[in-house]
Amino acid sequence: MIDRIHTSAVDPEMDEVAVAGHVHEIRDLGGLVFVIVRDREGLVQVVFKQEREPELFEAVESAGSEDVVRVVGEPVASDQAPGGVEIAPTDYEVLDTADSPLPLEISKDVTVDLSTRLDNRALDLRKPETLAVFSLRSTLMTAMESWFDEEGFVDIKTPLISKGGAEGGAELFPILYYDRDAFLSQSPQLYKQILMAAGYEAVYETGTAFRAEDFATSRHVSEIAMFDVELAYIDDHHDVMDVQEESLRHALRVAADTASRELELLDVDLTVPEADFPRITFDEALSILETEFGHFPEDPTDLDTEGEKLLGEHFAEQGHPAFFVVGYPDEKFYYMQDVDGDEIASRKFDLIYEGQELSSGGQREHDVDRMVAAMEAEGVEQANFEFYIEALSYGTPPHGGYGLGIDRLVQQAAGLDNIKEAIMFPRDPTRLEP
Missing domain, CATH: 2.40.50.140 (Nucleic acid-binding proteins)
Structure with missing residues (x-):
């Protein structure tokens, strides 16, 4: 050396x-x-x-x-x-020695459009402010993983190539796997659930997911870094939210305490939610949007980007940078829904931090008969999920989990305008290099 x-x-x-x-x-x-x-x-x-x-x-x-x-x-x-x-x-x-002239200015504070920065990413990554983003990212993820290690969660790795997707549809990237059709993973969720059936009880994974969406937004990419969690023997979805709340608060607090140089370079005052995260129902969220902002999401079963932003403003004024929305209607077959005694449509939740959704999760359906019935109602091709149905057929404890978008967390924590700034080498529908 x-x-x-x-x-x-x-x-x-x-x-x-x-x-x-x-x-x-x-x-x-x-x-x-x-x-x-x-x-x-x-x-x-x-x-x-x-x-x-x-x-x-x-x-x-x-x-x-x-x-x-x-x-x-x-x-x-x-x-x-x-x-x-x-x-x-x-x-x-x-x-x-470095070639001259440089295609991108490093030392001077010159405004450069994001496309030019990404085209010359090797140089852009040298800028102290850009380096600060990824140093902050490392601090956040190290703190997050440490919290789960200390809580006894098992660090897992699931396949990036699968026969089908957890969500299916046009969002799957097809690939040729030897002489068979396969897909890049949308989510490790099905495998996390299999591990709950296998008795692993509590797991986490820092991994990658792929979404073949044709988008042009500041919050979507095609290759996504995810922090996935699953835990068993829960009473309900609130146990899952408790884990997410405590782990996120810990990661943000560590970053606020130890990444002062990075936060100063980024000119960010990192907000650490100290109070309990509010937990509102989906219907309550719609009511707030209607009465306070006159906003009606185009899809009545989901929140749109503007709705999340407005709800973020609503709770920020009350001192809450993070909150949960619980009980989305018309959810996927793997969520518990229409449970007797519940006042919500499903036990699915989203976490919104600084006006943007960071994660989705909830309590899963562990009763195979109910799950298969939900598949039939949704028109899901069960043949693609035989391994999953069979694995859960031999006794599965009540469980739940979530997937947190690491890139979105970094985007919000670092105060970035575009999620691509939070990724070293981002992938979108038009960018396959560098």
Whole structure:
């Protein structure tokens, strides 16, 4: 490994340091050249003086933006330098040079459209603000996974190739699997439920799902990062919501406490929901939209994007950045619905955070006879789900779960306009590279 420390660790109390990174900025003032070196953790200023180090000064005069360099020198306190410290160099080495001109500006705050940024993603990912998005993402997911590990959930991995989809329809990506037709996974849900029948009791998965939707929105992509959870021996859907609420609050709190540099770069005041998340019925949600905003979703069985945003405003005014909507009508066969004694149509819920749906979940139907009847009512081809029906036929405990969109969580937490900004290399109907 090349001998170096990160820029964030440079301390004026040290006798000598070595740093390496990209040349972020160069300022040539005649006999004085300031070079800002950037690595993953920040920036450090290196000051080359012609009178003090003539050979190094001559070498640095040919430096270009985004060259990769290594600098050795004495750290010196400086109020004018990033982080309050600069380096007086004793050695300077160019590890690689960058082509010029750059197709995308890294150091200057220049507005560039998202398409251009994604076309030049390798450079865009170098920007400190972009790097902050993915550092924040890592913090959120590490905290989330840690919570589930500590609670005794089993980390699982389910197939990305399947015979059918949990939801079916035109949203499936067909592939050729040897000599048979198959599909990319829409969701690991059916496999999570099989594991509940198998006695695993509580599982989670950080994985990928695919949706073949033809869209042009700021909140959809074709390849989705998902955090999926399933737990057994529940009383009802509220047990599932409890798990989601506690785990999300924990992840957001950890990020707020430990990712201050990233949040500052993104100019975000991360909202951590401290109070219990409100839980309203679907009918109550429609009533709020009608009475307070005069808004009527086009589909009377679901909330639209505008409805979620308006409900987010409603609850934000009451100090609640996150809330649940429970009891959607006309749900899929795998949700418990039309249960005697329930005042809601189904035990399916959505979690909305900062005005956008982050997850869907609920209590599943574990009685195979009722599930098959629901399949027949929906016109579902049972032949595609024989493995699933059979697995649940040999005794399945009451269970439920949810799938949380990681990309949407990062989008909301980082205050991004478009979900593609939350994904290193996003895929949509028109983008298959880089």
